Amino acid sequence: VNGAIAEKDWAEAVASVQSIIRPGAEVLLACHVNPDGDALGSMLGFAQGLQQLGVTGLQCSFPGPLSVPDPLHMPGMNLLVPEEQAYTAPDLLVTFDAASTSRLGSLAQRLDSAAMSIVLDHHASNSGFGKLSLVDPDAAATALVAARLLDRLGVQYDLGIAECLYIALVTDTGSFKFDLTTPEVHELAARLVGSGISVGAISRRIFDTRPFGAVKLFGEVLGRANLDPAAAQGRGMVTAVATLDDLVKHNQPGYILEALIDSVRCTAEADVACLLKQVSEREWAVSLRSKGGADVSKVAVALGGGGHRLAAGFTGRGSADEIIEAVRAHLV
């Protein structure tokens, strides 16, 4: 299966990887800031594939503090280095799940200094950077693109690789529920499960485990949710706002809110769901979801972010009301 990616590009990617399987070569893998399961899982799974091929000078990194939410701890994290310590001019740079260079922080500088750079991604909004761009907007996860390359390199999925790729796949497909859950997704999942990973334990850890404080926090934020039936050309929009005070009150880390959008977007009366997560006094991480009527990636891109037609996000500055009004204005 090739998806949107030309066979000559796959061949170039394979040749590029094979050329750095030699002593002394420096290889840097990078994924986007605040990595999710797909960003981290596709990067660390690919890293272990490179190790299997004999690559030694291997680093993985993402911008910002090197903290990974507990549910996303996975094999290969020993390869993580802070962005400041990443190779400044690697022989090969591979990026994962980053739709634009801004998502890579200071690691984006390596796009200029690296001898070769390959971009693995599945965002339709990908801005087209890197010397070789392997972007398939029809792929449910970057992990699918990474797996196609690992297969072409002859990598066998061991337990570590399989756990990482499975976490990437299961998070970006919403547990195999979203529209892009194709036969290829299930075929890859079958191979990963076949390698012996513990599907039940992984699912419980990632989706079904939450501190009691988070249960109370979700209840409070959902209790303030607002339904605007006239928004999105009458298709309706539901909004919810989680403040820093909410997190403090219930003693929860910010990442705990990642799952909250799923409880907001199930609103039957709204095509669009919008969740504002406060980052600082006038800065918000905004998550957008659509059931199909609206293209929320257009809204996110217009407001400085990116994503997919049905799932996108951006960083908003101003009051919560101002940001919700901006989203509303772009839903035309």
Ligand SMILES: [Mn+2]
């Ligand atoms: Mn992804």
